[in-house]
Amino acid sequence: MKKRILIAAVVVILMSFAAYAALFVAPTESKMGTIQRIFYLHAPSGMVALLSFFVCFVGNLAYVFTRKPKWDWLGVSAAEVGMAFCTVLILTGPIWAHPVWGIWWTWDARLTLTFVLWLLYTSYLLLRTLVEDPDRRALISAIYGIFAFLDVPLVYGSIRWWRTQHPQPVIMGGSGSGLEPTMARVFWFWFLNLVILMIFLIHERYALEAMRGEVQSIEREAEAA
Amino acid sequence: MALLSNTAVLLGKELRTEFRSRELLTTTVVFILTIVVLFSFTFDPSVNESRRFGPGLLWLAFLFAASLMLQPCFLREQTNDTLSALRLSVNDPFAIFLAKLAANTLFLLLTQVLLLPVFSILYNVPVLGAFPQLILVMFMGSLGLSVTGTALSAISAQARMRELLLPLLLLPLLTPVLIASTEATASLLVLNPIMPWKWLGFLLGFDVVFLTALWLFGEYLLEE
Amino acid sequence: MTPASFSPTGIRFENIDKRYGGLYALRRVSLEVPAGECVAFAGRNGSGKTTLLRIAARLARPSSGTVNFLNGSGEKLATPPPAGFVAHATMVYDELTAEENMLLFARLQGIAKPTARAETLLAEVGLLERRNSLVRTFSRGMRQRVAIARALLNEPAVILLDEPTTGLDPQGTSWFAQTVRQLRDSGRTVLMSLHGESEVSTLATRAIRLDAGAVVADTRTGANFRSILAFANA
Numbered sequence: 001m002k003k004r005i006l007i008a009a010v011v012v013i014l015m016s017f018a019a020y021a022a023l024f025v026a027p028t029e030s031k032m033g034t035i036q037r038i039f040y041l042h043a044p045s046g047m048v049a050l051l052s053f054f055v056c057f058v059g060n061l062a063y064v065f066t067r068k069p070k071w072d073w074l075g076v077s078a079a080e081v082g083m084a085f086c087t088v089l090i091l092t093g094p095i096w097a098h099p100v101w102g103i104w105w106t107w108d109a110r111l112t113l114t115f116v117l118w119l120l121y122t123s124y125l126l127l128r129t130l131v132e133d134p135d136r137r138a139l140i141s142a143i144y145g146i147f148a149f150l151d152v153p154l155v156y157g158s159i160r161w162w163r164t165q166h167p168q169p170v171i172m173g174g175s176g177s178g179l180e181p182t183m184a185r186v187f188w189f190w191f192l193n194l195v196i197l198m199i200f201l202i203h204e205r206y207a208l209e210a211m212r213g214e215v216q217s218i219e220r221e222a223e224a225a
Numbered sequence: 226m227a228l229l230s231n232t233a234v235l236l237g238k239e240l241r242t243e244f245r246s247r248e249l250l251t252t253t254v255v256f257i258l259t260i261v262v263l264f265s266f267t268f269d270p271s272v273n274e275s276r277r278f279g280p281g282l283l284w285l286a287f288l289f290a291a292s293l294m295l296q297p298c299f300l301r302e303q304t305n306d307t308l309s310a311l312r313l314s315v316n317d318p319f320a321i322f323l324a325k326l327a328a329n330t331l332f333l334l335l336t337q338v339l340l341l342p343v344f345s346i347l348y349n350v351p352v353l354g355a356f357p358q359l360i361l362v363m364f365m366g367s368l369g370l371s372v373t374g375t376a377l378s379a380i381s382a383q384a385r386m387r388e389l390l391l392p393l394l395l396l397p398l399l400t401p402v403l404i405a406s407t408e409a410t411a412s413l414l415v416l417n418p419i420m421p422w423k424w425l426g427f428l429l430g431f432d433v434v435f436l437t438a439l440w441l442f443g444e445y446l447l448e449e
Numbered sequence: 450m451t452p453a454s455f456s457p458t459g460i461r462f463e464n465i466d467k468r469y470g471g472l473y474a475l476r477r478v479s480l481e482v483p484a485g486e487c488v489a490f491a492g493r494n495g496s497g498k499t500t501l502l503r504i505a506a507r508l509a510r511p512s513s514g515t516v517n518f519l520n521g522s523g524e525k526l527a528t529p530p531p532a533g534f535v536a537h538a539t540m541v542y543d544e545l546t547a548e549e550n551m552l553l554f555a556r557l558q559g560i561a562k563p564t565a566r567a568e569t570l571l572a573e574v575g576l577l578e579r580r581n582s583l584v585r586t587f588s589r590g591m592r593q594r595v596a597i598a599r600a601l602l603n604e605p606a607v608i609l610l611d612e613p614t615t616g617l618d619p620q621g622t623s624w625f626a627q628t629v630r631q632l633r634d635s636g637r638t639v640l641m642s643l644h645g646e647s648e649v650s651t652l653a654t655r656a657i658r659l660d661a662g663a664v665v666a667d668t669r670t671g672a673n674f675r676s677i678l679a680f681a682n683a
Contacts, residue, residue, distance in 0.1 A: 064445060119397040127394060130384040134470040140380045143442050144394060147376065150438055151398050154431055158401040161427070162408060217471025227559070234556045242544045306538035309508050310599065313534060314557035449509035 004204070011200050018193045026186040035099045042092040044191040045085045046114065048198050052082030053121065053149060055202065060145035063138055069213055072138035075145055076128060077205035079121050081198055086118045109159045116155050120148040134216060228323070231315045235324030243332065253294045253336050260286040261344055275348040280410035283344060284403055288370065291333060292392040295374040298325055299382040308447065318444040326368075326375040326439075333367035334360075355418040362413065362421065365428040366406035372435045373398055379446040401431050457484035457521040457636050458530050458606035460505055465514035467500050467662075474500040475511070476662040482655075484521050484606075487629075487639040489653035491677050497662040498642035499536075502611045505640060506534040518607070531558075533605030535613045539596045543585040547576050547595050550584060551602065558603050570598040574628075590621030597628060608632050610641035614649055623648055 022040035029036035059075035062068075093111060094104040105111065124145055131137035179187060243249055264282045268274055302308035311321055341359065345352040352359060374395055381391040409424035460482045467475040475497045482488055490498045503509040504516060507529060518526040534540070541550040551567035560566050571577050574594040579587070584595055593613065600608070610629070614622050626648040633639050633652055643650050656677035658666040668674045 064442060116397055116400050123394050123397060127380070127384060127390065130386055130390060132385075132470075135468070136383060136470075139445060140383055143446060144377070144380055146442060147373065147398060147435070147438060150434055151401065154401040154434065158404040158427060161423070162404050220471035221473075223472075230559075231557055234553065238542070238545070238549075238553050241549070242542065245544060305543065306536060306540050307542055309503075309506075309534070309536075309538075310540035310554065311557070312508060313506065313532075314554050449503065 007200060011197055014193050014196060018190050021186045021189055026183050027180060029183075032100050035096060038092050038096045040186055040190045042089060042096060044187065044194045045088045045092065046110075047191060048194040049082045049085035049089055049114075049117070050152075051195065052078045052085060052198055052202070053117070053152070056082060056121075056124075056145055057149035060142040060149070063142040064146070067135075067139075069134070069138065070210070072134075072142065073206050073209040073213065074202070075138075075142060076125075077202045077209055079124055079145065080205055081201045083118070083121050083125065084201070085194070085198070086114060086121070089114055090118060107163070109156065109163045112159050112163075113152075113156045116159075117152065120151065124148055134213065228317050228320050231317070231320035232323040232327070235311070235315075235320060236327050239324055239328035240331070243328070249294055249297070249332055250336065253290045253332070254339055256293065257286045257290045257336060257340050258343065260289065261340070261347065265347065270348055272349050275350050276411075276414055279344070279348055279350050280407045280414060283340075283410065284366065284407045287333065287337065287366070287406075288396060288399055288403055289392070290336070291329075291367075291370040291374055292395045294332065295329060295371075295378045295395075296381075296388060296391055298329065298375060298378040300378075300387070303382065312447060318447050319440055321447070322375055322379075322439055322443045326371040329371035329375055330364070330367045333370060334364055337363045337367065350414055352414070355413040358413050358418065358420055359410065362406060362409040362425065362428075365425055365432065366402055366409075368432050369402040369406075369428055369435070370399065372432055372439060373402075376435070376439050376443060376446070379443070383446075402428065405431070455530070455604045455606040455637070458526070458638055459484040459486075459519035459521075459523065460607060460638065460640070461517045461519055461525075462501070462504075463515045463517070465501070465504060465516070466512045467497075467504065467509065468512045473662045475504075478514070478662070478664055480657070480664060480667075481519075482638060482640065483523065484519065484638055485636050487633045487652055487654045488641070489650050489656050489677075490640070490642040490659060491656060492642075492659035496659040498659055499611050500662075501659070502534075502536075502609045502640060502642060505607070506532050506609050508534070530607065531603040531605045532607045532609055533600035533603070534609045534611070535593075535596050535600045536611040537613065537615045539584070539592045541584055541592070541595050541599055544583065546581050546583055547571060547587075547598075548580040550595060551598060554599055555602050560602060566602065567598075570601055573601075574598045589616050590618060590624070593617060593621065593625065597625075606637055608637050608639045608641075610639065612642055612644045615644055625649060626652065 018040070022037050026037065026040065028034055056075050056078035059071045059073075059078060063071035063075060093114070097106065098104050124141060127144055128137055128141045131140060261282070264278075264286075268278055299308070302311070308321075312318060315321060338360065341352050341356075341363075344350070374391075377394045377398070378391060381387045381394060384390055405424045405427045409421035409428070412419050412421040412424075462478050462480040465475050465478040466473065474495075478497070478501065490501065492498055500509060504511050507516070518529050520526055542553075545553065548567055548571065551571060552563050555563035555566055568577065568580075571580050574597055576591065576594055576598070579591070584592060587595070596613075608629075614625050617625060629639060629641070629649055630652055633654075639652075641649070641653075655667070655669045656674050657664055658677045666673060666677055668677065
């Protein structure tokens, strides 16, 4: 218990350093101004969301082959944490886009991918609420999770090919590439922080799910007796 | 070999039951027709506009229709627990999926071939110029819909609210198919049609990825 | 029934656990049924009868433990022999005719001369004249006859019956009992779960009672035998 509070405190401190770095250390972007600072939260959130979905995919695969409940717990934990980062990504996008491009939303490749990702994993979590038997739920949602993750590169590829045929608003180049050195350092510091946050959240969510699984099986045992 | 002969026998059964009642085909055709007609009210269906919106409208209608048509795919095997009888009889459960997805592809392709001329007349978009190419695009698209749809109907059949669940699970997964099929169809409906090899290749990739996934994981969806 | 082209087969369950979620459907079931026995399973709903039969049919996979099939002298068989499974659900297609159903499953099972085999079996269950009618038009009793015919397609040495007579009228039940008697007397191993049919349960040579997924009584003779079967009739 004490250890968890300690880790939580470290995460909070790291996050406040990151916030400070984004607001005061990184130089103001010449064209976009202060609003560009949201980039340090926005872009790494997207990368970490993808990373969480990858963890979910690994959990799904491991569950199908081993049928150990722990992999199912990892799968659902990573999917939910990924959803959180994905939501941050979707919400910070328009906040940044509106002052810079003058529009809230554009169907650009990356934005669209994010939206589809968000829908895919909403479906994954929804499916889990609609199956009673825990083993069944774990198995069929794992297989859906595998399908969903396999779809990610295909969705991205198709949107890219499609959108590159049409005019699209100019956005910043690849993540971190071509950035001013201080900006790049702040960016990677944020990325590292969010990865730590992700691991911490998945770990906590996993512990909760494990406890829930145990309570459920005790309840069912009691019902049967 | 046993896989192929089992698939052929099962496909025969799927086709026989469907052509006896024609329930799926009639409802799907009427459903798509309804969407196509209703869509004409949402924009000005002049020739140029139709060329722009037509392919997307068609494929969106097919997508919705598929997500309804694939519902009974595994549900009807539950009525008399015929799924158990099939599992007891085949060596490789993949045959069950293969037969169902082949049947679904065929049904979808059939509705598309039936509705393409209707669409062409209603929206003044000539399709005869590139008809064989269009059929190829429709086939690849339908295969993509059927492969994922068959797998997901085995999933949704085991959950509550299954009628609502299948479209929710299926439609976001089909984003690549929608884009690729729409783009491929669009490039065949212009005045000087070009063969959309790029998009056909993409559809082939999609079909291969999910067919492989189904082959690897499908049997787990049927076990108890 | 058909001349015996099967070899007598027993079945051995070792430490079978089956969990659905956290709930045990079967708990540490160990049971050996030698070739040729006719076992009646009794127990309340949810006592694990269906699960045990579905595991024997290899439709369900046990969470732990093993199922082995044995030859006449009690040695393990390398490959599981075909089992004939009849349940309350008919396991045939209502939209197909009796003959189409039989041909479908015969072809899937790779049976030589499927047409002849289907006709023989349909004749045996007394449905030859109705073979071209859709199963949808059949009475419950006739549907169950198709179900039996389907289950016998591959000459099973082990017959698994999961509450097969539910919903049958008295006439249908006695036809069913007669059929099971013939199967038993031909040397096939029969495992059946029952739900209130005296005529079928009297055929049992062994009675086993399940409660909450465990074997609580197992007997071949004596007063207990009657009481377990009597429970099956309750």
